[in-house]
Amino acid sequence: MDRIWVRFLSFILCGALVGCASFKPDSTLPLSVVPSPNADERRPSLVVIHYTSNDDAAHSLKTLTSPERRVSAHYLISRAGALYQMVPESRRAWHAGQAYWAGITDVNSASIGIELDNNGAEPYDDAQLATLQALLHDLRVRYRIPAANFVGHSDVAPGRKIDPGAYFPWQQLATSGFGLWCTSAAETTEPVPISMPVMLTLLGYDPRLPDASREAFRLHYLSDGHGGLSDDDALAQRMAYCLLKQKIGQE
Ligand SMILES: [Zn+2]
Structure with missing residues (x-):
């Protein structure tokens, strides 16, 4: 025509x-x-949580908005719980770098990035976590993000990043449906019929980095949320198997 x-x-x-x-x-x-x-608007399907490794939010805001630094995130939450937005959700923020999750290789295009003002060696503030919970809830309602897709930078960039670190209370967040968790993994003696690398891949970790993914998994699921980290391999396997069953049950 x-x-x-x-x-x-x-x-x-x-x-x-x-x-x-x-x-x-x-x-x-x-x-x-x-x-x-x-x-309609394109929908993010993943939320990636970071720490700033900084001691004050004003300094982080400066870095995350500086044209020279070429890093950003959609949101920053201060220790006192103040919420800042730097990039509209419809735009691609530069927070994940080289990353992978569940087959997604351009994590920045698929995700919302949230920076928490924390230096990586200290507990997270309650006020900050309360704002984070409210923001995660808001994002889940608007984009219907599945529980398994609330992850840390360490999960999507294993071997390269360790944030949000061993002080991040993943277990507490999972009780509200942000991220997966299994409380029964420590008690069960059920044999695990699948190898750890296969389970990690099915959970979303990068299959090209089995060793780094195993460490990232340990940091996320074997930390006590207070800086402590277990190196119990059998527990890691039972946890991965339990999480996998939970993830498949939710799909
Ligand atoms: Zn990060």
Whole structure:
């Protein structure tokens, strides 16, 4: 069809449809815009939690907004629980770097990044965690993000990153459905029929980095939330198997 006719048809159709506004084309190639009302905003499917490794939020805000530093996140939460947004959720923030989760290789494109003001060697403040819980709840309601997709930077960049670290209370967050957890893993003596690398891959970890993924898993699931970390391999296997069953049950 001639381009003039396509434009005319689009003008007539859009006049009759609500929410069918014209838009500026993304490509510079010659084309005709024929808007469709059958679309919405792209949806993030993953939330990645970080610590700033800093001692004050003002300093982190400066870094995360500096053109020279080329790093950002969608949100920053101060120790006192103040919430800052630096990048709209519809845009790709630069927080994950080289990363992988559950087949996703461009983690920045698929995720919301949240920075917590914490230096990595101290407990997280209650006020900060309360704001985080509220923000995670808000994101889950708006994007329907599954429990297994609330992860740490260490989970998506094993061997390269360790935040949000061994002080992060994953177990506490999981009771609200942010991230998976198994309280029964310590008690059960059931044999684990699947190898650890296979379980880690099925949980979302990068299959190209089995050893680093095992360490990242330990940091997330074998930490006590107070800086302590267990090196019990049998417990790690029972935990992974229990989490896998839980994840499959939720899918
Ligand atoms: Zn990070």
